[in-house]
Amino acid sequence: MRALAPGGRLVAFSSGGGTIDAYELLVRGASVIGFQVAAIARGEPEVYARWLDELWELHRDRTLRPRVSAEIPLAEAARAHELVESRRNLGKVVLIP
Secondary structure (H helix, E strand, O other): OOOOOOOOEEEEEOOOOOOOOHHHHHHHOOEEEEEOHHHHHHHOHHHHHHHHHHHHHHHHOOOOOOOEEEEEEHHHHHHHHHHHHOOOOOOEEEEEO
């Protein structure tokens, strides 16, 4: 919120948790909009299917590559959970079987 400029817009994807102070939005003249893929998949399945096809194509040609924060052996799954729960990861945490 501190980085949001006056009149700015915060876009929330899915749900990262936490709260937003409505008064702070009002005094900055800012706004928040939300976006949840599951709602689009339910409400507009044809749009969701097109987006999914496009994402897979971007992945196949390596234009889009997921950011991997850590690769952890499956035997150490508890450590992976701790990493995610503490929100210290900057990308996906992958368990290696």
